[in-house]
Amino acid sequence: MDEKLLKECICPMCPSYVKCNESLGYCLPGIPTSRCIKSELGCLCPGCPVQEKMGYTKDYYCIRKD
Numbered sequence: 001m002d003e004k005l006l007k008e009c010i011c012p013m014c015p016s017y018v019k020c021n022e023s024l025g026y027c028l029p030g031i032p033t034s035r036c037i038k039s040e041l042g043c044l045c046p047g048c049p050v051q052e053k054m055g056y057t058k059d060y061y062c063i064r065k066d
């Protein structure tokens with residue numbers, strides 16, 4: 001896993017975010033959805049630098065990964 005990318009994840013600033021003992025970077029391969037985040041109260045992924053670098057276009061990766 002790219003630790004530099006993980007540090008750029010802005011999930012902790014998100015209104016839906018729930019602090020949990022688990023990895024950030026929910027959008028990244030190998031990172032599962034959150035065990036703690038359950039409610040969609042807004043998502044910052046569309047403005048995240050990781051999203052842009054990876055060429056991703058979705059949101060709410062913490063809750064749903066296709």
Ligand code: SF4
Binds near residue numbers: 010
């Ligand atoms: S796109 Fe979303 S889940 Fe992925 S690193 Fe950014 S804020 Fe975190």
Ligand code: SF4
Binds near residue numbers: 010017026044063
């Ligand atoms: S994946 Fe999106 S909704 Fe979930 S915590 Fe990160 S920014 Fe918020």
